[in-house]
Amino acid sequence: MAAGLDAARIVALPHDAFYISNFISEEEEVWLLQKVASAPLPRWTQLSHRRLQTWPSALTANNTLIAEPLPEWLVSPIIKPRFGRLGIFNNAPDQAPNHVLVNEYLPGQGIMPHEDGAAYHPLVATVSLGAPIVLDIYEKNIHDATSVQDVGTNDRNKPRFRILQERRSLLITTGAMYTDFLHGIAETTRDENINQTGICNWDLLREKECFREGYYQRETRVSLTYRDVLKVAKMGNTMKFLGGRR
Numbered sequence: 512m513a514a515g516l517d518a519a520r521i522v523a524l525p526h527d528a529f530y531i532s533n534f535i536s537e538e539e540e541v542w543l544l545q546k547v548a549s550a551p552l553p554r555w556t557q558l559s560h561r562r563l564q565t566w567p568s569a570l571t572a573n574n575t576l577i578a579e580p581l582p583e584w585l586v587s588p589i590i591k592p593r594f595g596r597l598g599i600f601n602n603a604p605d606q607a608p609n610h611v612l613v614n615e616y617l618p619g620q621g622i623m624p625h626e627d628g629a630a631y632h633p634l635v636a637t638v639s640l641g642a643p644i645v646l647d648i649y650e651k652n653i654h655d656a657t658s659v660q661d662v663g664t665n666d667r668n669k670p671r672f673r674i675l676q677e678r679r680s681l682l683i684t685t686g687a688m689y690t691d692f693l694h695g696i697a698e699t700t701r702d703e704n705i706n707q708t709g710i711c712n713w714d715l716l717r718e719k720e721c722f723r724e725g726y727y728q729r730e731t732r733v734s735l736t737y738r739d740v741l742k743v744a745k746m747g748n749t750m751k752f753l754g755g756r757r
């Protein structure tokens with residue numbers, strides 16, 4: 512990871528997570544939200560607790576991406592040059608993201624604790640749009656039925672850390688943060704305990720005064736999550752493969 516990110520490190524977390532509160536401008540946020548909203552309706556997959564767009568396409572059953580460029584609006588002019596300057600994907604096989612999930616959460620919606628898994632280079636870069644949201648971080652063994660005895664008297668459902676993602680921010684999770692922890696977003700209409708002790712990236716926030724009351728009401732929040740899929744198949748090869756079976 513490039514040295515330029517040192518000031519953005521979330522020091523309260525195990526290695527490595529970085530938070531940049533003003534990654535994009537307000538105008539860029541409006542433009543990106545408008546691009547998300549103008550995607551054709553079939554681009555959205557409606558899940559029970561959020562909806563999502565998958566760019567350029569969903570992975571195949573064996574976690575392979577069919578090679579296809581990302582749409583221009585998701586990379587240039589805003590995101591790709593900034594990722595490049597920060598060196599975020601320097602160690603990834605493609606040295607750039609090749610896959611983006613766009614998640615939309617209405618108030619009351621969220622995502623169950625999960626890990627992103629081995630299909631990707633172990634790094635996620637998340638751009639947040641529209642409204643703040645708390646990302647809950649859980650120790651993996653807490654949810655792993657085979658090691659329930661490790662949990663002792665701890666509340667099994669309590670997050671170990673909470674990261675506040677402001678609108679226009681960038682969050683990068685990699686290293687042990689990617690491999691050893693689960694992440695999720697609570698299905699709530701109000702995130703509470705928003706203060707120095709409850710939020711691990713408090714010192715890096717842009718607008719602490721917005722959270723003076725110690726809570727905020729959820730509003731529609733959109734995330735762009737950039738990743739590098741490890742297995743990529745060229746369409747030509749796939750066609751040859753399919754053709755060869757005839």
Ligand SMILES: O=C(O)CCC(=O)C(=O)O
Nearest residue numbers: 612614622627637734736
């Ligand atoms: O919306 C977010 O910040 C998290 C999304 C997420 O965890 C995922 O898409 O795998």
Ligand SMILES: [Fe+2]
Nearest residue numbers: 625626627694
């Ligand atoms: Fe995830």
